[in-house]
Amino acid sequence: MFDLNVKGSSFDNNLILAKQASIYGWKHINFSYTQNEYDDALSFKKDLEDNLEDVIDIDYTLLIESNNPSEIRKIVRKYRKKSSCISVLGGDLKVNRTSLENIQIDVLSKPYLKRYDSGLNHVLAKEAKDNNVAVELVFSDVLKSYLTHRSKILANFRDIYKLHKKYDFPLILSSGAESVFDLRTVKDFQAVFTQSGLSELEVKNSFKTSENILKFNKDRKNMILSGVRVVD
C-alpha cells in the first residue's frame, strides 16, 4: 500500500493528510514537491517524520516540472542523492522520451497529460523497460474530471495498460491527492483501476513496484554498476 505521489504543502496539511491516509489503510506515502519547493520542504521533513513515527511512513518525491530536456537532466543530477524518488511530469513527447531514456529517473508521471493520446508507444515502452523507469498513472486525474474528459483519460489509461501487458515496464498507481477529499481507502483505489482494465494482481504489483523503487534508492549509493552492490 504505497503511494508515491501525494501533493505536499505545509507541515500542518501534510500531517492531516498523512493521518487520514493511515486511517484509510495506506502504509507509506510520499509527498511530492516541485524543484522550486523541494529545498524549503526539506526543512520540516524531520519534524514530520517524528510526528508520524508510529502512524505512517513518509518520504518526499521530487516532481520535476519542465519542458526542457537538458534542464531536467541538470536537476536530476543535482537532486539524485538528496531524494528517495525522482519523478518527471510528462505530457510533452520530448520530455517523455528523455525521462524514459534516463536511468537516474525513477518515474515518468502522467505521460498522457494535456494530450489526445497516451503519450507512449512501443518504442518508449521498450525504453522504460530497459532503463527501469516506471510510468505513473494518477487517480486524481480521473477523480477531478467528468464526462467526456474522464472517459478520454480512462481510454489513455487503457492504452498504457495494453503496452504494460506486452512490454512489462514498471507501472505505478498513485492518488495525487491534494486534500482529504481526494483520499480513498486502498480497496476503493484498487477497485477503480480493476474496473478500468487492470487485473488485481497487476494492481498489487504496482504497489510492489513503488516499494522496490524506494528500496532501490536506499541502496543506490552502494551501487557500483547496475546489479553490483557493495556489501559490508
Next chain:
Amino acid sequence: MKLKVLPKSQRKHNHYLVLDIKSEEELTKNDFTSIVWDACVRFQGENNTSNFNLWTIELIDKDNISFFNEYNAILRCQRDFEDEVRSSLALVNNYNRNKISITCIGISGTIKGCSKFI
C-alpha cells in the same frame, strides 16, 4: 393485495457497504441517495446500474470536529457487484459545487455486521 414474499433461496443476495462521507455541505438522506445513483449511472451506465439493487439503509451524522461534515452510511448492493459500486462512489468529488468524498470503509453480509465498522 400484497405479493407473497419469495422463498429465501430465490431472493437476491445482498451485501452492505459501510461508507465514510466527508462533505463541505450538510447532506440529507435524499441527497445521499441521489449522489449514489448519479455516480453509478455515470460511471457504469444505466444497464449495469440496474444490476446493483441499490438502497440507502441509513445515513448517520458523526460529530463534526473539523472544517467538513462527516457522515457514515450503510448502502445495500447486490452480491458480486461490490467493486462496481465502490469504484463509482470513489469517483464522486463534488455535489452542488461543494467538495465531497465517499469511500468504503467496510463491507458486510448483514446490517448488524456493519456496526463494527461504525
